[in-house]
Amino acid sequence: MTNIHDIARISGYSVSTVSRVLNHRKYVSDAVRAKVQAVIDGLDYAPSEVARDLSRGKTMKIGVVLPIFVHPYYTALMQSITEAAFAQGYQVTLLPSNYQPKLEKQFLEQFRRRSFDGLIFTSHESPLADLAKYQEFGPVVVCEDPGAVDIAAAFTDRKDSYRQAFEWIRARGYQHVSLMLPREPKLSATSRTMVEAYTAVFGTPPDPTRNWVGSMTNEDGKAAGAFFAKLQPDFVFSNGDDIAAGVLEYYVEHGLQPPAMMGQENETAGRLMGISTIDHHLDAVGQAALALATGAKHGRVEITSQFIARG
Amino acid sequence: MTNIHDIARISGYSVSTVSRVLNHRKYVSDAVRAKVQAVIDGLDYAPSEVARDLSRGKTMKIGVVLPIFVHPYYTALMQSITEAAFAQGYQVTLLPSNYQPKLEKQFLEQFRRRSFDGLIFTSHESPLADLAKYQEFGPVVVCEDPGAVDIAAAFTDRKDSYRQAFEWIRARGYQHVSLMLPREPKLSATSRTMVEAYTAVFGTPPDPTRNWVGSMTNEDGKAAGAFFAKLQPDFVFSNGDDIAAGVLEYYVEHGLQPPAMMGQENETAGRLMGISTIDHHLDAVGQAALALATGAKHGRVEITSQFIARG
DNA sequence: GTAAATTGTGGGACGGGTTTCAGGTCAAAC
DNA sequence: GTTTGACCTGAAACCCGTCCCACAATTTAC
Numbered sequence: 084m085t086n087i088h089d090i091a092r093i094s095g096y097s098v099s100t101v102s103r104v105l106n107h108r109k110y111v112s113d114a115v116r117a118k119v120q121a122v123i124d125g126l127d128y129a130p131s132e133v134a135r136d137l138s139r140g141k142t143m144k145i146g147v148v149l150p151i152f153v154h155p156y157y158t159a160l161m162q163s164i165t166e167a168a169f170a171q172g173y174q175v176t177l178l179p180s181n182y183q184p185k186l187e188k189q190f191l192e193q194f195r196r197r198s199f200d201g202l203i204f205t206s207h208e209s210p211l212a213d214l215a216k217y218q219e220f221g222p223v224v225v226c227e228d229p230g231a232v233d234i235a236a237a238f239t240d241r242k243d244s245y246r247q248a249f250e251w252i253r254a255r256g257y258q259h260v261s262l263m264l265p266r267e268p269k270l271s272a273t274s275r276t277m278v279e280a281y282t283a284v285f286g287t288p289p290d291p292t293r294n295w296v297g298s299m300t301n302e303d304g305k306a307a308g309a310f311f312a313k314l315q316p317d318f319v320f321s322n323g324d325d326i327a328a329g330v331l332e333y334y335v336e337h338g339l340q341p342p343a344m345m346g347q348e349n350e351t352a353g354r355l356m357g358i359s360t361i362d363h364h365l366d367a368v369g370q371a372a373l374a375l376a377t378g379a380k381h382g383r384v385e386i387t388s389q390f391i392a393r394g
Numbered sequence: 395m396t397n398i399h400d401i402a403r404i405s406g407y408s409v410s411t412v413s414r415v416l417n418h419r420k421y422v423s424d425a426v427r428a429k430v431q432a433v434i435d436g437l438d439y440a441p442s443e444v445a446r447d448l449s450r451g452k453t454m455k456i457g458v459v460l461p462i463f464v465h466p467y468y469t470a471l472m473q474s475i476t477e478a479a480f481a482q483g484y485q486v487t488l489l490p491s492n493y494q495p496k497l498e499k500q501f502l503e504q505f506r507r508r509s510f511d512g513l514i515f516t517s518h519e520s521p522l523a524d525l526a527k528y529q530e531f532g533p534v535v536v537c538e539d540p541g542a543v544d545i546a547a548a549f550t551d552r553k554d555s556y557r558q559a560f561e562w563i564r565a566r567g568y569q570h571v572s573l574m575l576p577r578e579p580k581l582s583a584t585s586r587t588m589v590e591a592y593t594a595v596f597g598t599p600p601d602p603t604r605n606w607v608g609s610m611t612n613e614d615g616k617a618a619g620a621f622f623a624k625l626q627p628d629f630v631f632s633n634g635d636d637i638a639a640g641v642l643e644y645y646v647e648h649g650l651q652p653p654a655m656m657g658q659e660n661e662t663a664g665r666l667m668g669i670s671t672i673d674h675h676l677d678a679v680g681q682a683a684l685a686l687a688t689g690a691k692h693g694r695v696e697i698t699s700q701f702i703a704r705g
Numbered sequence: 706g707t708a709a710a711t712t713g714t715g716g717g718a719c720g721g722g723t724t725t726c727a728g729g730t731c732a733a734a735c
Numbered sequence: 736g737t738t739t740g741a742c743c744t745g746a747a748a749c750c751c752g753t754c755c756c757a758c759a760a761t762t763t764a765c
Binding site: 097111 | 750
């Protein structure tokens with residue numbers, strides 16, 4: 084494989100000059116520039132990206148940790164992060180965590196070994212404080228409200244929209260509202276916020292035995308459907324339109340009358356069923372997360388979610 | 395930032411020995427290993443991944459070109475590629491092309507600059523021959539039948555399942571079947587295969603003026619809905635369940651009676667609507683694509699699609 | 706008891722660029 | 736006529752590891 088020294092030797096100029104030509108820098112006469120370029124073209128030479136990265140001390144790569152993949156929330160977030168990155172000349176490396184702290188740790192260590200200029204956790208299982216420690220090696224960004232922990236964050240403020248949603252539910256007279264939570268409230272800020280909004284509107288916390296915890300996919304929704312079919316709530320507030328669709332599918336398959344439902348993320352399935360939903364504006368979150376990861380921005384960026392009433 | 399030379403100097407041993415310790419290699423006495431490790435731990439040292447990559451001449455990274463992101467087909471394919479990669483110790487870098495040949499060219503050039511050990515095109519706009527040229531720099535993989543072009547490929551054989559699908563449609567007596575194609579048949583192998591299967595079953599090629607070209611997303615489906623509402627086919631064979639859902643949404647919103655439909659990709663929306671679909675087994679395709687990209691496999695891998703009748 | 710193999714350690718080339726600094730030329734400014 | 740400064744070019748240090756090779760000290764084999 085030909086390298087910059089070959090080009091220098093063959094063209095008869097120094098490595099420095101070749102480097103200047105490659106990077107379109109000043110202080111090379113037009114004549115020399117042309118000659119060097121001719122040699123480059125003739126040998127079909129392309130400089131090594133890795134060598135550049137090492138020399139410059141920057142990789143122009145951002146790692147993005149994703150717990151799961153086939154999931155509208157994460158897909159949409161990933162999409163916006165990737166597009167924003169690309170616009171800034173950064174590349175995005177996917178880091179699938181499957182919610183395993185061991186893998187998360189591995190990605191953090193990789194970050195410590197300077198594989199990436201910045202690291203974004205779209206979700207995480209390890210304690211926030213553990214992630215925060217690694218900020219010593221560069222920007223570490225989370226996509227949730229980090230509370231008291233000092234870490235860069237881009238997230239949606241869901242309080243208001245959850246509140247609106249519960250008020251909408253209450254105004255319609257539903258009595259037995261079940262929540263579908265992605266993970267245990269103590270592990271997930273999103274779940275906590277849902278529970279808090281419920282409590283604020285109904286004056287009492289939701290009965291944990293009437294909620295379903297651990298719904299991520301449409302399949303999970305089907306499993307939850309069996310649970311709700313026994314429990315018979317009159318309203319199910321799901322954590323995703325696609326998940327709500329799973330619940331509905333269970334009822335339909337078993338010839339049962341489904342409860343009223345509401346979803347989140349404003350997906351196709353939600354429109355199809357005509358149920359209310361909440362748009363968390365993931366495009367804006369992704370853009371902000373990237374800006375934090377590249378160091379273009381600092382601190383926290385908060386984006387407001389939007390309740391969409393239907394039916 | 396501390397480096398391997400610092401560790402060598404401070405521990406009193408050579409760089410070679412430190413390198414051996416770091417990589418858990420033989421030929422270091424237990425006593426020395428312990429001492430060196432103590433210095434490493436004491437200084438909280440982690441070796442630079444980029445320097446390693448340069449030295450080893452491998453990046454352990456695979457680039458994956460995706461035209462779009464929020465799309466079940468590409469999401470699922472990406473998922474399986476990423477998981478397979480991770481299992482082999484490879485990392486996946488996302489390269490969003492938005493179907494622009496200019497961007498594709500840029501990714502190919504990046505590959506030439508040895509940013510990745512392998513490159514996977516989940517789809518592409520540039521001519522296959524252009525991609526094939528870059529195999530000189532390492533494995534370039536496409537996810538379609540490359541025909542006569544000599545390039546690594548992992549793809550589904552859709553002929554049989556399309557044929558079954560059209561036979562199922564014909565057996566039910568539908569007369570005016572419209573196709574929804576992702577892109578113009580001359581640009582897309584998938585579209586061509588659909589058209590060929592139609593022709594084989596119905597004995598005559600489909601009327602191009604009755605097909606819809608350019609459907610990728612649910613939104614596109616809505617647009618197509620307006621087209622079909624005027625055209626009034628009695629059957630619409632869509633290129634995705636989610637896209638078919640978009641068509642249905644248009645009809646429902648306008649209070650019209652929708653045609654019979656069929657989708658592809660076996661998605662939530664398809665089950666929800668109870669329409670037939672085709673599963674292209676993208677998990678297997680992704681795994682095969684990765685094996686080709688790392689050089690573990692060579693040539694072509696063909697996977698068979700599966701027709702799923704419903705309703 | 707000596708030849709051969711194995712183990713332990715260090716030196717230094719190598720991978721392929723970027724960047725600082727030094728030195729030289731030449732035209733404009735004073 | 737000298738100073739100033741912009742322009743051009745090259746030498747060499749630097750980024751940070753890996754790995755081949757040399758050499759010494761032990762073991763093992765015969």
